[in-house]
Amino acid sequence: MTTFSRWLPVLVLLLLVGLGTAGAAPDHVAASRLDxxxxxxxxxxxxxxxxxPFTxxxxxxGQWTGIDIDLAADLAKRLGVRLTLVRTTWATLPEDIGRRCDLAVGGVSVTLDRAARAFFSQPYLRxxxxxxxxxxxxxxxxTLAQVDQPGxxxxxxxxxTNEQFARQxxxxxxxxxxxxxxxxFExxxxxxxDLMITDATETRWQAKQHPQLCAVHPDQPFTFAEKAYLLPRGDVVWQQYVDQWLHLARNDGTYDRIAQPWLG
Structure with a gap:
């Protein structure tokens, strides 16, 4: 009997075991915030x-209102759970993700500094x-040159990000x-x-609330930025779920229905 013949039954057995387990689900799936x-x-x-108008x-x-408050409520509804809102500050926002809350909402601008400490969802607003x-x-x-004058x-x-932009x-x-x-704005x-430099969406909304104030070229802002939701770093499953929910909401009429009363 050749060496190959002696090992052939073992090779067949290993192949059958491999085929039997290749399509099987793993016994343990890493826990996600989704779960x-x-x-x-x-x-x-x-x-x-x-x-x-975001938050x-x-x-x-003690009542919460805003585009992102309503969208967070829709996410909770689709998950079949209740929504609990937690007050935070802009300075502590990245540290609060994962420690105090499952995500952060409310006109959060996408920045590399925040992206180094947490995950972002796909953007939903430019x-x-x-x-x-x-x-x-x-x-x-x-112009910035006109703004940056003594007095x-x-x-x-x-x-x-408003303070960061101003100081830079x-x-x-x-x-x-x-x-x-x-x-x-008062x-x-x-x-x-004399002025505030903030996101164009906010300037439009505040100008509607204060007839004395006007947004300065909101269709041609000084910078490019996007809004997204901030998520705990490392949880890809949770990030993908929120991305998929946001993708559906932006294409099934949910986002437009919620944003229209605020943005027009």
Whole structure:
């Protein structure tokens, strides 16, 4: 008997075992936040509550409103769980993902700094930084060079991309921090600041709420940016589920139905 003949039964057995297990599901699948959300019956979403029209927490009533609040509620509904909203700040947002909540919503801009510490969903809105000012000053602040002049007061909300943009690009203008993003536009109305540079979507919405204020070229912002949802780093299964939900919502009419009352 040749050497090959002696080993042939063993090779056949190994081949049969391989064929029998190739299509079998693994005994253990790595746990994902998708599983834990369903098991506990709750989706926790962090949000700052201070960035309309995306997110707003009414201090008098405790009621949350906004585009992303409604979208998070739709995600929870499709998961078959309840939605719990958790107040966070722009400065602590990346650290709160995974520690205090399953995702973060509320006009979160995609940045490389955040992407280094957490996952992003696919983007759902294109945006960019542009000024908002009193209407009589629109022509005065058309360019960054016009904004970055001695005596110009630029109000910023600390900890987010608005402050980062201002400090990176403005060196002669005066940057005026204002901690409460819910009242920051009153500083412009009252004349205590000359302008704010924020996302074009917010400038359009705030101009509707304050007739004295006008968005400066919101269709041609200074920068390119996108909005997305922030997710815990490393959980690809959860990221893919949220991406698939967002893809369906943007194409089955859900996103348009929710965004229309806010964005028009």
């Amino acid at each position: 834990s959300v369903r098991q506990r019956g709750e989706l926790t979403a962090c949000s700052t509550g201070d960035y309309r 707003y927490l009414d201090p008098a009533t 945006d960019g930084k542009t000024p908002i000012t009193r209407c009589e000053n629109v022509q005065r602040f058309q 110009v007061r630029v109000v910023v909300n600390p900890g987010g 690009n403005l060196h002669r203008a005066t940057i005026v921090p204002h901690a409460d993003n819910n009242t920051i 500083e412009l109305v009252a004349g205590r600041a």
